[in-house]
Amino acid sequence: MKISYNWLNDYLQDGFTDEMSSNKAIDLANILTSTGLEVESVSEIFSAFDHLVVGKVIECVDHPNADRLKITKVDVGTDVKQIVCGASNVTKGQFVVVILVGNKLINQKGESFLIKKTKIRGEISEGMICSADEIGWGNSHDGILELNPSLTRIDIVPGIMASDVFEAEKDYCLEIGLTPNRTDAFSHLGVCRDLYAYFSHRIGDKKNRILDAERVSGSFEEVREQKTNMDLNVKNTSACPYYSGFFIKNVNVAPSPYWLQTKLISIGLKPINNVVDITNFVLHSTGNPLHAFDYNQITDSKIIVRNANPGEKFTTLEKNSISLDKEDLVICDTEKPLCLAGVIGGVNSGVVTSTKNIFLESAYFNPTFVRKTSKRHGISSDSSYRFERGVDVGHASYYDEDSNGSPIGGCEYALRLAAQLIRQICDGEVVSRVQYNSDALEITEIDFSYDFCAKILGYRIEDAVIDYILSCLDFKLIDDSTKNNSIKLLVPSYRLDVTRPIDVVEEIARIYGYDNIPSSNLISFSPSTDHSVSMDDMKTNISSLLVSNGFFEIKNNSLIPESSLEFFPIESKGKAVQLLNPLSQDLSIMRPNMFFSGLQTIKHNLNRQINDIKIFEFGKTYLKISDKYVENEKLTIFTSGIFKGDNWREDAKNTDFFFMKGVLDKILDQFSLNYEAISFAKSKRDHSVVCFNYLFNDNLIASVGEFSKNILENIGVKKSVYYIDVNLDFLFSIVKDYSISYNPVSKFPSIKRDLSLLVNQETSYLDIENSIKKFNNNLLKSFSLFDMYQGEKVEKTKKSFAISFLFEDQSRTLTDDEVDKQMLKIFNYLQDEFQLSLRDGELS
Known part of the structure; x- marks a missing residue:
């Protein structure tokens, strides 16, 4: 975002130059950056105006020795100068911009040229008549810049400084790289609010630093409403909770006065006409977008805010025809769309030279609607950039007050400011207004603790200083006697990003100054007694565990081709969620599981000679069950190739089912699950060679298995792939309130026993493990399988399991006889x- 140094200075009653060095623009850039508004570049503009004067062409004749040159006599106030000019539009009687001999002309690139007295084709030239681009006032180079006396606020006479005519003193354009959350700073007033707080805190005197909107807008007279047929109907109130507008008649559409053009040019905008320029000026002043409609183009004088009809045609101001979606919000009359709400106007709705009556709109559009419409049609504008991040519609103390003494909202202030300027500049008469306000947007309240602030910053700022900074930032402080050392705050309506106490701490720190917070060698912390976890906490814990074990997290598109259902059919009663208007056949359904996209990632890596793969993905899966759409949180883990064991002495070996089972056990172990409630069951799945389910009280927690060779070959994966599929929603329901209990290391020794069992071939260790868990034995601390044997030393119908048991008692030493029993x-x-x-x- 571009801002002008001089424009900012207009909004502080006493300015801020007295606190700065001679290099004031760099000082300002450093101040803004220190408050969180990072300045990416600073450019000097209007430098040439220090040497430009106004001249009047009193004589203009053809050059005797050149067909395309003219010899002019120019009155520059103190003298008449002869200047040779090559512009085709120079004529007698014009007021022009002149740079005289001995001065330097600085162009927009910062290059300087010394003007010398010279001969051009045998004729003396004592200066230069300038075009707009030569003096850095716009980009037009179609001839010289002819001054229009009606566009200036002073009388034009030869010899006066051009800077007085254009109100264009040397200025600086600052490019700020705003983060998306700082919607409040998408304007000069928004940036100025931070400067106001910064200087007020440093100086300690708010009286001399008040934001002075009066200097810009003047007082706004109440509208004397007249009877008109203007009507408003907001059909989608969730997408448009606020809409207001003025009907203004007898508007004189013409070029803007020079001061207004200078403001826009200073931030790189091109002046269009006075009405459009006023809406752009207000946009970049307040951050609230406006739109001016040609009233005569509004059929039946009726404004309707509704969703577009599917396939409805709309032609933008840029004359691009688009087909609208039913989710698009449009501003219409009774016949046609006039504007794509919050994004761009229609081709016939805008103000042109012949326009006499206008409807001036100020509204709040739901950011989600604007963002989707902008992305859907690939249209971005200054308005959509702000609407999709959120604009101010509520109260703000620096705005004017209405007739009842109540502060008016940001949308209303912008509308009144624009209407006032249209009165002053365009001779318009505000006749009537329409308005809809659902009052759906409420001011955020936050309970804030001074102790919390000190804990986060590691440094205690005095309570009075905190109160002062917050008041400078327009927060309303309300004492709360029921809570020790804390206050309740009302957040300004334009601070959409401040919703939590931690956000308030950030506001305090950036205005107080991070450099003013001393560093400390001490780290303070307090152990939490709350062991409950959120879904995000659980994901973070699992992610940390997997990453520490050599896994990489991936993120795939949640849209997959419908053909993927051939490999992984939906096993439940649900159906796949189909997209009504998919971008391609490869993105036609929402994934019912994460297997297909995960295998595509493995295929992509294998094709690039990455043969050993350990990846995982968190994400949602989607199903339609009956008439309801169901979303499930999932974790899917994939491995293929060779892995290294936990012990450095272990040899590398191919990943297998047991490796993945160990990974799943590690995940479940960290949440201290009651393993007595976990059971295991073999599952038959078409896409798997083998699959085992982990059940908790007969509900599925996770599955671990190996994909079938047939599935892998059809997808194009040429190596074995193993997977874990975790139902995070159910796992979270188990672990959200888990608590960790700590016991001292036993003072008494444990006793280990091994048992070698001969079982039938169809008996699995899983069955034996489940049975041992059900066996009630308080002395058995743990058990594990350490060997399995099938071969010549046992019968063909048998196999051997070797299991290790560990016994321990926390209160005494166990005897061998007890353990044997x-x-x-x-x-x-x-x-x-x-x-x-x-x-x-045998056992005895």
């Missing part, structure tokens, strides 16, 4: 369940 109980329990036997030896 426990092992016998476990064996007898398993023998009854599975008809198994000991592979070697």
Whole structure:
């Protein structure tokens, strides 16, 4: 965003130059950057005006030795100069801009040229008559710049400074790189609010630093409404909660006065006509977009705010024809769309030279609607840039007050300011107004603690200083006696980004000055007694675990081709969510699972010789069940290729099912789940060679498996791929209130026993594991499988599981006899369940 130094200075009653060095623009840039408005570049503009004077052409004749040159006599006040000019539009009687011999002309690129007395084709030339682009006042180079006495606020006479005519003193254009959250600073007034707070805090005197809108707008007289047929009908109130406008008649559309053109040129805008220039001036002054309609183009004098009809045609101001979507919001009359709300006007709705009556619009459009419309049609404008981030519609203390003494909102202030300028500049008469206000937008309230501020900053700023800074930023402070050392704040309506106490701390810190907060060698923290986690906390914990184990997070498009259902059909009663108007067949449905896109990522990497892959993705999956759309939070993990074990001595080996099972166990372990409630079940899935489900109280937490070779070959993946699919919604319902209990390391030794079991081929370790978990034994601390054997040393119908058991008591030392009895109980329990036997030896 571009801002003008001089324009900013207009909004502070006493200006701010007295606090700055001779290099004032750089000082201002540093101040703005320190407050969070990063200045990316500073350009000097209107430098040439220091040496430009007004001249009057009193004689103009053809050059005797050149067909395209003219010899002029120019009255420059103190003398008459002969100047040779090559412009075709120079004539006798014109007021022109002249630079005399001995002065330097500085162009828009910053290049300077010394004007010398010289001969051109044998004729003396004692200066130069300038075009607009030569003096940095616009880009026009179609001949010399002819001054229009009706566009200046002073009398034009030969010899006066051109800077007085154009009101164009040397200025600086600052380019600010605004972050999307700072919608309040998308204007000169918005930037000035931060400067006001900065200087008020430094000087400690707000009286001499008040924002002076009166200097710009003058007082606004109440509209003496006359009877008109103007009517307003807002059909979509959620997309347009506020809409207001003036009917203004007898408008004289003409070039803008020089002071207004100078303002726009200073920030790189091209003047159009006085009405359009006024709306642009107000936009860049206040941040509130306006639109001026040609009233005579509004059929039946009726404004309708509605959603577009599907396929409805609309031609923009740039004469581009587009087909509208039913989600687009349009401003219409009874016959046609006039404007794409918040984005761009229609070709026949704008103000032209012949326009006599206008309808001036000021509104608040829902940012979501504007953003989607702008992206959908690829149209971006100054208005859409602001509307899609949010504009001010509520109250603000620096604005004028209405007849009841109440502050008026940002939209209303912008509308009144523009109407006032149209009265003054265009001789317009404000006849009547229409307005709709749903009062749906409320002011944010925040409970704020001084102690919280000190904790976050690591430094305590005096309470009175905090109060003063917040009042300078237009926050309203309300004492709250029920809460110790805290206050309640009313947030200014234009600060849409301030919603939490931490946001208030940021506001205080940036105005107080980060450089003024001393660094400390001490780190203060307090352990939290709240062990509950949010979904984001859970995702962060899982992500940290996976990344620390060598996984990379990916993010795929949630839109996939419908053909993917051939590989991964929907297993539930739901249906895939179809897009009504997909961009392509490859983006035609919303993903019911994340397998297809994950395998596409693996295929992409394998094709680029990246053979060892460990990736994961958090995301939503989508289904339509009956008439309802269902979204589920998922985590899907993929591995393929070789992995290295946890121990540095372990050899690298191919990833397999058990590796993935270990990853899933690690994820569940960190949330201290009750493993007695977890069971395991083998699952049959068409896309998997093998798949096991993790169940918690018979509800599915996750699945771990290996994709079938047939699926992988059809997709184009030439290596084995293993996966984990976690139902995060259900997992979160289990762990959201989990708490960690800590016990001291046992003072008493533990005892380890191994058991080698001979079981039938169809018996899985999963079945045995579930049975041991159900066996009630308080002394058994843990158990694990450490070997499985099938071969010549056992019967063909049998296999061997070797399981290690760990026993421990926190209060005493266990005896061998006690542990032997426990092992016998476990064996007898398993023998009854599975008809198994000991592979070697016996238990006593």
